[in-house]
Amino acid sequence: MASAPPSGLPLFYNDIQPLSSSVHGDFVARRKEGAPFLAKAHAVPLTVEEFGLAQRHFPIVFSVGPNAVPLALMGLNEGVNMFVDDDGKLTSDVYVPAYVRRYPFMLAKLQQNSEELSLCFDPTADAIGQGGEGDALFVDGQPSDATKAILGFCEQFEQAGQRTAAFMKELTDLKLLIDGEVAIQPEGAAQPFVYRGFQMVSEEKLRELRGDQARKLIQSGALALVYAHLFSLSLIRDLFGRQMQAGKVPAQQPLVQA
Template structure:
């Protein structure tokens, strides 16, 4: 663990959920810690699209669509149809039963940040995390002698493993790019009119996904290579996950219908 101290302004990049990252250091954080909460995931309610590592694809595919976005083709787990609204996080800060919680969420409030000046990664915590407190905490960050606690060591190991998986994900995406397997896809919804006819089709999302046609057209040797390096299973997990759009749309309609009587009585 690095104890390099620097102004927060030197940390590069804006990271989802982290509003006040600070390099973890005994000089700054020896008298604060983490309070256990029954519902610790309130921060994730704004995460409708959460970064995912490739090793998580099979588990995340059960919850909803896994798509690729941006020039970097970053894989994300779709957890809501509206920006800033996670459909699976309840008001009490817990996830709905049976929903896969991405590692990106589970590592919070820890995160690695780039120290561009010193060309290194620095472990940070989000000082604005609801469960980081200066009194009444259950798990301290540092022992009285200044050494990291067992809790902190475990969190560091989790973040290190996450970084390894993140790099593996970058390599996986590069394989798909090199083979030109991506295509632009759309998720659409056709509502029913009150008279029973179909309404106008609405576009919910535009994203990158693996083209089944391009995948099937690969030379046999490349296909076997994808199978042997484990990429093929992850590709299929992504492709199968896309049926989750229908489930999410149905869930959104159900929730909207349930809220209508409440709005009417308000």
């Protein structure tokens, strides 16, 4: 159902190249109405700052694996996104995760042994390119206001990512995450649709926390984030209903008879 972005390049990125005035002096950032790269994405990374808004629109779950990240579910099956059309245009008034809005830019280390981050971009994206209409990335060899704004947004995203990592460490240290499972039985179906492959916070383990542990979660602001996640899980059934109505629920495999 949900998994962490594959190793190597981050989700959506096909390549990464540092932005340079000497190489990209005449490049522009083009305004696009849609995000085609999002059309087949069913799960998108979230930062903790987004939980309050995202919980109103998407189920928030956590990826599987040792380095779990929060994810906004935009569909329950691989390749299904119920909030955009085939061109990546929004089909409803919905919150767009910062991870999506950041693309095709990002901050990245150019050298593994350096802590310095440089503004990079995906050269395969058609939202940035040489000449034509758009916001110039450089003016007289210097970063334009548009580039400064992009850099500022990417810096904020990076800082939010660090706070998200700290939140995930809290959940992991307290052993609050468990393997998630949702079973939905539509009327007339021979068997329930079962979704796995994600993690969620265990309400039982949350109730069993010692007083000092719960106090730490409250003081750090993590408890409010946990409840935003838990409240958002009710949207899984709504999302399933939308997929069912759109005919985007995979056919069930027949039960094997003994």
